[in-house]
Amino acid sequence: MSLKIRRIALSNFRKFRDPFVLDGLTDGLNVIIEPNETGKSTLLEAMRAAFFIRHNTANRLARSYAPHGEAVAPQIEIGFEARGEEWQVSKRFLKGASVEVRGPNGRAQGEDAEAQLQALLGARRDTSQAGDAAAHGALGLLWVGQAQALEVSAPGDIVRDSVRATLEAEVGAIMGGAAYQRVRPRIDSQFADYWTNTGRPSGRQTAARTEHDAAESAATEAATRLAALEQGFSDLEAARAKLKVLDRDLADTTDTERRKALVSQIDVARSAAQLLDTRRAEQGRLADQVRGLEDLTARLADARKAVRDTAAALSKAREKRSALEEELTTTRERAGTARDRLATARDDRRKAHAVFEAGNKLVTARARHIEIGRARQRHTELLPLESELEAARKLGTTVIPSSVIKTLEERERAVDKARAAVEAGSTRVEFAGDVSGVRIDGMSAEPGDRTLSRETRIQLGEAELIIRPPAGLQSAETALANARDDLGAALADHGVTSVADARSRNEIARDAVANVRTLEARISGITPAVALLGLDAGASAPKTFMAGLPASTEREGSEEGPDVNALTVIVAEADSALARAEGVDEAASRPS
Template identity: 30%
Template sequence: MSGGMILRGLEVEQVRRFGDAVRLAGLGPGINLLGAPNEFGKSTLLAALRAVFLLPHGSKARPVAELQPYGGRGAPRVAVDFTLDGCDWRLEKRFMQRAFVRLEGGGERLDGDAAEARLHDLLGVEGGKRGAEAMGLLNALWVGQGHSLVQPDFSDPARATIRSCLEADLDAMTGGDAAGRVLSRVAADLAVLLDGRGNPRGRYRAAKEGEQEAAAELARLEARRQALEDDLNAMADLRRRLAHEDDADRREKERADLAEAGRVRDRLRDHDARYRAARAVRDHAAAQLAAVRQDLAGRTAWERDLAAGVARVAELEGALLTAQGAQDAAGAAHAARLEAVRVADAARQAARGALDRAAGRVERARLVHERGEAAAALDRLDRAAQAVTRASAELAACTIDDARMGAIRKAERALDAARAASRAQATTLDIALADGGRGRLVLDGAALESGRVVVTDNAVLRIEGIGTICIEPASHGRDTLRAALAGAEEALRRALAAVGCADIAGAEAALAARRQAELAAQAAQTVLGGLLAATGQSPVTAMDVARRRLADLDVRLGRIGAADGEDIAGDPVAVLDAAREAMQVAEERYGAAHQALLAPDETMRRAAEDLARLRAEWQVARDGAAQLARDLEAARAVEADEALSARLAAAHAGAEAAELALLRIEETRPEGTEALADAAIQRLERTIQEGHARLAALRQEMAAREARIRAAEGDGLDERIAAQERLRAAHAAEDAACAREVAILQCLRDAVAAAERAATERYLAPLARAIQPALSALFPRAVATVEPDFSISALSRRIDEPFVNLSDGTREQIAVLARLGLADLMRARGRPAMLVLDDALTYADSGRLDRMFDILTEAAGRLQIVILTCRTELFTGLGARRLAVEAVGDATAEGH
């Protein structure tokens, strides 16, 4: 890998998310892979690499400002170890505050601008303007996140680097100095006639503008002449339209049509009124006919019901006599068994009393048990409520919560930032003790070990057997930093004092105790909630209900005790069972007596029911027949049957006459509808109104056009048009002469440029040859078209496919292959080259990805490749050296 550039280590401090010093460890030749999740800082490491190599240490431009740590100001520091042409180098830069640069290697140690100049010489780049990145080909080989889809955008120094790497002599191909002088003369002559964007200038521009102004004025005059002709033509049309609109016969016909439409509407309205009146008469006659028919039907029904009622009364009188005899016989049989039922019932009542007393004793025992359970439930509820009260009191006694802990942590982070800022201003001592040197270096009374010591204040270093060294760090802003550090420490102390804690650990312990108290309170609340879940009541309400339940049970027990004064020995349940057996025996005896009474009693009941039913039916039938007779007599007294028949005939005749009158009116209905007549009237009225408006508008337009015609006829348009045509012709001749001169100069320039392009295509062959092997490995039998600006414009497989039309994955793969080709070309010419890819190859399918791995592995034998990715699992088959980000171990002496 001779001639290549090998990155061996990258160290960053105070750079974006990396506040403390960290180092990218494990770098070496070949493929290096850093796999880490999003937000880890991979793009930050690439930005730091670009900054240390390409940004001047004194720059305060936006790329440098963006390197500062998140959440505060700081001094970003980046150090890198690399090998170039077999020589080891170390480069370190600090930006913003106390900026410096140091380059060591090859027996040299350079600082400041000398180090920047030597670095640019080593890398083959040119310094950027106003603190921007140095320009060269390395910029194109270090691909940031999201830029792998596009081909590199080369700066002028980068193109110069590529040209210097190509084996050809462009000047010899294009005529050397003579071609240059011709192109310079052509450019100077074209500059007289054309500006930098190819637009006319000088007399060429004056000729074009004069021609345009003359043409514009000529067009304006022609437009005025055309407008005059249009006005003359329009006047004839206006006169014709005015004669049409002012026709008295047509106006009279429109007024006559409007009057006729009004008369039609009046006839329709009159017919509708008469039709509605006739229909009302027809409906009234039909209603009268229906009423007479209903009266006649009611009288017929009364007569039929009266005859049926008289027959039913006679039938029921015979049945009543039979039912009365059956009832008398059943009463005599029933009296003999009634006494037996009474005796059995008395015995049953005595057994019922004994059973009730036994049941009372059992109920008392049940209430005693229920009272015990109610007292236990009240006790559990009371203990749970007391536990919630105790847990709430313990939680209220806690002096810290998440908000106060957040303030303490914020104060701690501010203190860390102040300490980091103090360390950024400190003097760093890198100590490497020789064998036997342990304990011989003492800093302010403390023996030093190998490692790094940060001195932030004046200190004395004593070397045993040698002497002492007074160290005085740079004083720029030291008092401010001390004040910031003291303020941060005081803010942390106040935050801790506010919660009664001595340190962060105590605050964390207090917060943990609070969380334990919260858990205890939550557990007690859960127990209480479980006891209250069934009722959904509050603790106070539930306890009040439980106490009322207990008191109710006591009252019920007292009542049972007062009612049952007997002191019966034995088990209450056994006594109750014996009473139930005695009750069952008494019930059986009563049932037997009642059963004996049942048959004759049922017979008597049925006889009484039949007698009562028949009496009721007879009474109803007799009353109904009498009422029907009275109603029929009353109706005939009001209107005799003959008069009702005559009224029916008259009502029928009136309904037929009303229907016939309605049909005659319907036959005389005029044509059309009232809505159509209204529409015709509105249309005719609108036509007349619009005719008046059109007539007024035509007269106004004619007056305006007559005024424009008189004004235009006295303006001499034809003479002015002829003068503008002569002026335009003169400007057009000058424009044509300038255009011919420009065409001749451009033809000469294009001829020389064509020769230069042909030569460019020949000298681009080495670059195409450098890209082709990797391209053929990924796309068999494919050929890339390389443009003079060193970009790939198309891919030729079966057909030519423009680069912009390819898929995202194919364009990304070609862009990576182009950078590999450029790196190979630079390495072959002894230029420093290494490839860095941040989240590249994200669009490749599995087959293409494997071939890209093969291509990268083959290229890794010639140059170093560093890959940064958040998709580590996709790159497991690459066989790359795994990188890690590790904290830099340093001995920090606070207060020095």
């Protein structure tokens, strides 16, 4: 796990009574150099408290965080990166104890924050009075306090469990299958380095035992020296007690020589303490070597047991092989019989499938013959429908636009209006009785009505009647002639004789357009897609098909096909028989 400290802030923590902030920490190695007694170790202790000591604990260690003689609440805030993500933890001890953890997923407080911090750092809950390094997980191995650089301590249960799980996984991967076969020669070679063929110690084991004996002698000597150092520590404690007395008497200038002697004794005691730390480190290293030899002995015993188990398994395998050889002979005989039956079943199946395929071809030809007949019938129905559709489409194109109809109607109304104007200005004369002596403009008159629109002379015997219409009647007649010419030209342009004829033709054209949709639907209904004949939907496909259809197809597929259902049953029975034969053959070929 990667852990990078970015910022540390303290308040009321041991000698840091006033707020103190250390930031600007970067990746890599950060070195803090300050004189003695400036708080470097206190800074490390604050980091350990923030990461591993619970906020609501009130044990001796937590009480030591408060400045001496002051009843205040120590506060710590640390910003750090873990697993590539930004985190921040804030803790307050003793008075108003609290904890808060901020991370990428939000904020947590109280017990949830402590649990999240433990999971993030791989630690567990520390319930000891002075702080248990074993509860700190893997980071506990890297935590070195003041004056502990030369001490060697065993890892805690968390670290042991992680290492044990890793080693067990590696051992399991090596001892299984081909991997074991690859490392077996190396195991035998290393076994020869420690034991002879008769099981007597030799080689490295003899050297290790010699080193072990030497280590035990060194350990005994170190224990003797340790006892002496312990005595020196007792003397040092006594000297420290005397030093306290001397500190009180520093004002007395008469004891200068005595103080110098005590300072010399203190220097000697410090040298003895350093020597004791060195011996303790040497003793720990020797103890690790002894444990390594014991572990190697245990692994050697396991390897010997594995060799014995392998030999026993090999003997059982040889006995089983003899029994399997006899069974194999019997199995081969059964396999020969099964192969004969399998060949017969395959031949029967092949014949059944050939008959089935021939029957399918006949059925397909019959179905094609039927579809061709239906196609001919649809083609016969299609031709008159297409002729009718073409005629309806032509009629549909003769429709006169409504704007033209409107123009014709306007011109017809103009003619009616001009005619009414002419009739309003003309004179109406009715002749009754004997009109043999009456002449109109020199022509004999006839009984009945007559409209006079211009000056007319009527001779009545010797008398002459002159009728003159209003002066505006001539312009009305001119307007009527123009309106009739315009109407006639418009009707001639569209091939009709009257407005009523135009309306009638539009009705016929509209009915033809509606009939086009009906005919198209009927044609679409009788020209569906026929997959068997490869015909697409539409009118062009059947016409093309019928045009390219040879006359010989009249007789193809006319005969009745076989019973496909019966052939299907026969094929299914042949397939089942083949499957049973294959199962018997496979069972006979498979070793038991």
